[in-house]
Amino acid sequence: MLAPYLVGLVGLVLVPAAVTLTLAFTEYDLVNPPSWAGLANISELVTDPVFRVALANSLVFALVAVPLRVLLALGLALLLHRRSFGGRPARVAALLPTVVPEIAYGLLWLWLFNPLYGPINQLLRVGGENGLTVLGRTPPQWLTDPTDARAAIILMSVFTMGETFVVLLAARRALPADVYEVAALEDATGWDVFRRITLPLMAPVLALLVVRDLIASLHFSFVPAFVVTDGGPPPYATTYLSLFIYRTGFEYLRYGYAAAATLVMMLLTVAAVVVQWRLFRRYRAFYRL
Amino acid sequence: MNDADLTHDAVVTHDAGLTLDGVSAAYRGVTVLRQMRLTVARGELLVVLGPSGAGKSTLLRVVAGLEPVTTGRVWIAGRDVTADRPGRRNVSMVFQSYALFPHLTVAENIAFGLVVRDVPKVAARERARSAAEQVGAAHLLGRRPGQLSGGERQRVALARALVREPDVFLLDEPLSNLDLALRVQMRAELRALHDRLGATMVHVTHDQTEALVLADRIAVLRDGRVEQVGTPDEIWHTPASRFVAGFVGSPAMNVLPSSGPIHPSGAPPAGMAGDREIGFRPEAVVLGVSDGTAATVDRVEVVGTDAYAYLTLRAGNPVVARVPAAHRPARGDAVRVGVRWADTHVFDAATGLRCVP
Numbered sequence: 001m002l003a004p005y006l007v008g009l010v011g012l013v014l015v016p017a018a019v020t021l022t023l024a025f026t027e028y029d030l031v032n033p034p035s036w037a038g039l040a041n042i043s044e045l046v047t048d049p050v051f052r053v054a055l056a057n058s059l060v061f062a063l064v065a066v067p068l069r070v071l072l073a074l075g076l077a078l079l080l081h082r083r084s085f086g087g088r089p090a091r092v093a094a095l096l097p098t099v100v101p102e103i104a105y106g107l108l109w110l111w112l113f114n115p116l117y118g119p120i121n122q123l124l125r126v127g128g129e130n131g132l133t134v135l136g137r138t139p140p141q142w143l144t145d146p147t148d149a150r151a152a153i154i155l156m157s158v159f160t161m162g163e164t165f166v167v168l169l170a171a172r173r174a175l176p177a178d179v180y181e182v183a184a185l186e187d188a189t190g191w192d193v194f195r196r197i198t199l200p201l202m203a204p205v206l207a208l209l210v211v212r213d214l215i216a217s218l219h220f221s222f223v224p225a226f227v228v229t230d231g232g233p234p235p236y237a238t239t240y241l242s243l244f245i246y247r248t249g250f251e252y253l254r255y256g257y258a259a260a261a262t263l264v265m266m267l268l269t270v271a272a273v274v275v276q277w278r279l280f281r282r283y284r285a286f287y288r289l
Numbered sequence: 290m291n292d293a294d295l296t297h298d299a300v301v302t303h304d305a306g307l308t309l310d311g312v313s314a315a316y317r318g319v320t321v322l323r324q325m326r327l328t329v330a331r332g333e334l335l336v337v338l339g340p341s342g343a344g345k346s347t348l349l350r351v352v353a354g355l356e357p358v359t360t361g362r363v364w365i366a367g368r369d370v371t372a373d374r375p376g377r378r379n380v381s382m383v384f385q386s387y388a389l390f391p392h393l394t395v396a397e398n399i400a401f402g403l404v405v406r407d408v409p410k411v412a413a414r415e416r417a418r419s420a421a422e423q424v425g426a427a428h429l430l431g432r433r434p435g436q437l438s439g440g441e442r443q444r445v446a447l448a449r450a451l452v453r454e455p456d457v458f459l460l461d462e463p464l465s466n467l468d469l470a471l472r473v474q475m476r477a478e479l480r481a482l483h484d485r486l487g488a489t490m491v492h493v494t495h496d497q498t499e500a501l502v503l504a505d506r507i508a509v510l511r512d513g514r515v516e517q518v519g520t521p522d523e524i525w526h527t528p529a530s531r532f533v534a535g536f537v538g539s540p541a542m543n544v545l546p547s548s549g550p551i552h553p554s555g556a557p558p559a560g561m562a563g564d565r566e567i568g569f570r571p572e573a574v575v576l577g578v579s580d581g582t583a584a585t586v587d588r589v590e591v592v593g594t595d596a597y598a599y600l601t602l603r604a605g606n607p608v609v610a611r612v613p614a615a616h617r618p619a620r621g622d623a624v625r626v627g628v629r630w631a632d633t634h635v636f637d638a639a640t641g642l643r644c645v646p
Contacts, residue, residue: 176386176388178388181382181384184375184376185354185381187374189405192405200392201391201392
């Protein structure tokens with residue numbers, strides 16, 4: 001029964017991954033046969049300023065974007081889990097940005113971020129004079145200022161938390177109603193209910209979602225940076241690991257070097273999985289009700 | 290005595306432990322409680338008894354404020370709490386599912402209500418311990434609900450309900466998830482706990498034995514109305530309607546038209562005019578009466594020293610008789626069935642209400 005899946009897994013994932021990881025120790029330009037290079041790629045990575053910037057960008061992105069995404073998803077899930085007037089369209093709206101194709105989503109934001117006629121900056125300029133905001137400050141230069149560009153990529157990613165939202169919505173709806181009724185009888189405040197009941201009961205799911213999002217953040221920063229900012233503003237303000245690997249491999253044709261960077265990215269993922277495993281073990285007691 | 294006196298408390302006093310004054314409630318557009326009037330005295334243990342769907346749980350939830358009333362007022366300990374939110378009514382509730390917080394220890398579960406009301410930690414812990422001691426759960430304080438048996442969870446839920454000394458305890462079928470032996474034991478402990486605390490309690494159940502054993506008074510519910518309120522003795526000996534008579538007692542009371550086929554012996558009570566029905570419990574049926582009604586035995590169930598003979602009268606009516614197991618008839622036997630007027634209850638055939646005291 002598992003055979004077709006196993007064939008696919010081995011043939012399409014495991015073997016290419018093994019080949020790629022082997023290539024990490026070679027010099028390969030996709031034209032000439034690969035030549036063994038030992039740890040040369042790795043030691044070059046360590047000193048490569050572009051790689052360092054890309055790694056730092058990826059980590060900062062993960063540390064800022066992931067909490068924002070999960071918090072937004074949690075907030076929306078807790079707001080919208082009840083059957084109420086307007087709840088259904090609101091839930092659809094929360095999910096919608098996630099189902100837009102990535103390229104279309106990127107192009108849409110390219111227009112939204114346009115410093116002159118983009119809706120975001122037009123909105124920010126409302127009430128201000130001479131192209132400034134109402135506070136007399138220059139509106140963010142989304143596509144040309146390094147910090148603003150990083151913020152722009154994070155802003156883009158925050159709205160694609162639909163899957164996390166759906167999982168949290170389901171998790172919240174699966175919580176027993178009677179414990180909330182006990183809380184109501186004890187006159188617990190909304191904050192007490194959130195802090196003492198909802199949050200601890202949802203903690204196992206939240207922990208898994210955070211780790212999942214950490215892993216995924218290495219990937220979902222690729223299309224925004226590729227389509228909207230093209231890795232810039234120059235030199236490398238929004239070059240993330242994934243974009244760095246893509247450029248190195250397919251534009252500069254340094255396939256072995258790109259494979260070495262992939263190896264680093266994979267080690268980061270493994271580290272995240274280990275954390276996930278630990279968290280899961282710690283919270284497993286909760287599921288044994 | 291008129292019908293209203295039999296089916297409702299005649300006087301609604303607002304200073305009682307709990308008063309429902311003409312309360313109606315609906316659930317998803319369907320009326321579940323209809324103009325209910327009910328008074329629970331302070332310190333009384335009232336058992337609300339009724340079949341599924343009679344509105345028993347809704348009654349508790351309305352008192353707790355978890356469901357709104359559509360008409361009427363709810364009074365708790367002399368306060369009109371109809372408009373108050375659940376947390377302001379000073380009631381505690383034990384749920385059928387126990388509703389323990391799975392992520393908190395037993396001690397934290399019990400102390401929850403104190404902690405969210407900003408009782409200092411040390412005091413809350415001390416009161417939680419003493420509440421746990423009252424229900425025999427002191428040794429469980431460090432455990433989590435997942436590590437407890439059904440009976441232990443039950444005790445913890447009880448401790449959580451009584452830690453705050455509420456005006457009214459609401460118990461929603463708290464014993465229904467326990468096995469029989471434990472249910473009997475917890476029933477006795479619950480009664481002892483009530484006697485010790487002297488608190489006003491409303492206990493909902495569909496188990497008539499539980500109701501008869503536990504209650505100071507029983508309120509029998511049917512289709513969102515109070516069918517009868519009375520002491521267990523009153524409910525048993527003078528059921529106010531055919532419904533109460535049939536619901537309380539196992540096997541259920543036999544009910545036949547007064548015109549026959551069974552004609553009880555002795556002097557009939559006054560007021561037998563009109564279309565009447567007579568009811569008599571299985572233990573009132575006497576087999577082997579020489580001038581009795583002819584019947585055949587369909588099956589016999591032996592329960593220890595008693596046996597229940599399921600009979601069919603010649604006219605086709607089923608009748609259940611309790612006989613000593615030692616003198617039980619066999620299946621297929623022809624027997625003669627007799628009943629005395631003194632052991633019968635008379636109901637109006639049209640309304641189902643008791644019409645002879």
